[in-house]
Amino acid sequence: MRIICVKQEEKSIQLAVLTDSAQIYLLQYKSFLEMMKEAEIKNETCLSLVQQAIQDSLPIEAKLEDLTLTLPIQPEEVWAAGVTYIKSRDARNLESKATGESFYDKVYESKRPELFIKSTLHRTVGPDEPVYIRTDSSWQIPEPELGLVLSSKGDIVGYTIGNDMSSRDIEGENPLYLPQAKIWKHSCSIGPSIRLAETVEDAYNLDITCRIYRNAEMVFKGQANTSQLKRKYDELVSYLLRDNVVFDGTVLLTGTCIVPDEDFTLADGDVIEIEISGIGVLRNPVQIEKNYS
Ligand code: DO4
Numbered sequence: 135m136r137i138i139c140v141k142q143e144e145k146s147i148q149l150a151v152l153t154d155s156a157q158i159y160l161l162q163y164k165s166f167l168e169m170m171k172e173a174e175i176k177n178e179t180c181l182s183l184v185q186q187a188i189q190d191s192l193p194i195e196a197k198l199e200d201l202t203l204t205l206p207i208q209p210e211e212v213w214a215a216g217v218t219y220i221k222s223r224d225a226r227n228l229e230s231k232a233t234g235e236s237f238y239d240k241v242y243e244s245k246r247p248e249l250f251i252k253s254t255l256h257r258t259v260g261p262d263e264p265v266y267i268r269t270d271s272s273w274q275i276p277e278p279e280l281g282l283v284l285s286s287k288g289d290i291v292g293y294t295i296g297n298d299m300s301s302r303d304i305e306g307e308n309p310l311y312l313p314q315a316k317i318w319k320h321s322c323s324i325g326p327s328i329r330l331a332e333t334v335e336d337a338y339n340l341d342i343t344c345r346i347y348r349n350a351e352m353v354f355k356g357q358a359n360t361s362q363l364k365r366k367y368d369e370l371v372s373y374l375l376r377d378n379v380v381f382d383g384t385v386l387l388t389g390t391c392i393v394p395d396e397d398f399t400l401a402d403g404d405v406i407e408i409e410i411s412g413i414g415v416l417r418n419p420v421q422i423e424k425n426y427s
């Protein structure tokens with residue numbers, strides 16, 4: 135089962151569950167955070183609340199295609215791990231023209247992982263909303279990543295899909311430019327659903343596929359699997375919690391394992407699809423924010 139958030143009239147939102155047989159049940163919560171709070175108060179799991187709701191109600195008539203989905207969770211903060219896959223390390227070495235042992239080589243091997251703040255709620259978009267590309271960069275890519283949905287205590291409540299949009303030329307020029315290479319308006323997307331952790335058989339064996347379309351033609355396709363991850367999810371979470379304040383619903387992206395070839399850059403009008411087995415397809419059109427030009 136997958137938890138989705140449905141946009142209703144007058145900008146209101148409603149949490150719902152999509153079952154494996156494609157039936158949709160509305161849940162009595164406006165948001166995933168509300169459900170997390172209720173589970174905590176009742177000392178239950180989100181899964182038991184959802185199972186109860188399925189038992190006590192009937193599915194709605196509408197099909198998934200009839201609904202407008204929004205962010206499945208409204209995270210105050212989205213964090214991200216970096217250089218957790220060989221593919222990412224090698225891509226960073228290439229874009230920074232590294233010679234000898236680089237910081238990327240070191241962080242891939244070191245005990246402490248790279249963690250950075252990627253986004254805030256107001257910079258984050260949901261399914262089908264446009265992600266923006268920067269106007270001062272000429273080398274930009276999506277980064278398809280598995281996202282961990284966390285409680286304030288660091289429990290992994292669920293899994294989602296994230297796109298850590300990145301500027302390769304800005305980061306490549308100087309790693310100290312990382313926040314500018316990673317954070318801008320609409321530079322992060324999350325969705326389309328959350329898979330509750332208890333329903334995922336093996337989170338280290340999820341297929342990730344990224345497709346990019348230009349004028350309806352596929353111009354990039356890449357595939358990987360979370361079994362290629364260098365680190366453990368709990369290890370990443372434990373570093374995030376150290377001396378930190380972590381909010382309920384924080385999303386931690388676990389790093390990219392798919393990087394388009396050197397000559398590829400995103401363009402206005404492209405459409406990015408990121409698919410993770412059991413979670414769905416996160417689709418976002420690419421835009422240049424009209425107010426900048
Ligand atoms: O080192 C910079 C960022 C790395 C990253 O975002 C990733 O590996 O996914």
Ligand code: MG
Nearest residue numbers: 277298389390
């Ligand atoms: Mg990334």
